Amino acid sequence: TKQLWSAQISNAHDKIQYESVCQPFRAVGTSGKDKHKIALAFETGPKLTIEDFNARLPKKYAINKIYKSELTKKQAQELYPEWYQRIVVEKGERGHWNRHEGIYHNWIEKCYQGTEVNHRYYCLENLCSLAVQCQIAPEQVEKDVRELAEYFETLTNKDDNHFTEYDIACAMRTYEEPTESAYRRRIEFISEKTNIPLQRTKRNGRKQEVHLKRIRAMQEFDDEDNGTNWRDGNGRKPK
Structure with missing residues (x-):
């Protein structure tokens, strides 16, 4: 991706957009955001295998850790x-x-604070992914997505790059038709796609057993203070 977005090829080389292999694209023959332009496709060669890709990549980027x-x-x-x-x-x-609902709301705040134009879709799509993980009600997701999309539109700086209903619909598909990828995402993947820096939770040098005892004590204190039970609605659901 970085090679294709180099300064010799693109004038947006300083703001690389990473696309998922599952990202939907407009059908050939339909119009794009510019109604006067038609989507085209060209056959350029045979199908490529992982080995074909590796042959074109520097060794440090080669795909060689496929789990089986x-x-x-x-x-x-x-x-x-x-x-x-x-x-x-x-x-x-x-x-x-x-996951805890607070993670979902925390991501909304991060989106308002750090979303950039070329990463708006992935920020919204990741919100829908978290909505799946945190079991957020459809009405709440629709409300939050719409409000965030309105804000994203205010960031538009080119007439051919508005944040559209199509973008919203594509993002919402993650919530409406969740796949395995909606549940399992590495923070490195999320940061790369959204350009919002994320860090793993650290135990500050504590052993796991000590760290968990500390967390449970904090949870029990919060429950006593708020009259809640942190276990309610969390954890794996029985079949």
Whole structure:
């Protein structure tokens, strides 16, 4: 991506836009944001494999860590019988952890404070991803998305780059039709796409056991003060 957005190719080389391989694009023959321009596509060669891509990349960027279990199905059944029954035999879905609602609202604040023009879509799409993880009600998501989209439109600095209903609809698809990627995202991926810096939570040198005891004590103090129970609505849901 960085090579394609170099100064020799693009005049926006200082504001690189990263696109997901799952990012939808306009159908060939339809108009774009500029109604006088038609979307075109060109066949330039055969399909490329991972090996083909690696041959064109510097070695440090090569894709060489594709995880694949070395266990046979029989070994997996013996080691993880409950998982095997639920996923392999019953064709069940992979389980997910739910996150605290505060993470969702915190991201909204980050969007108001740090969103840039060329990263607006991914900021909104990530909000929809967090809405899935935090189990936010549809009415609340719709309200927050609309309000944030209105703010994003105020950042528009070119007539051909408005934040449109199409952008909103594409972002909302993550919430309305959640896939595995809506639940599992690395903060490095989010930061790269949104250009909003994120850092992992640190234990400040404490061992995990000590750190967790401290967190639980803080949670119990907050519960006593607020009359709440932090466990309500959190954790993995039973099947």
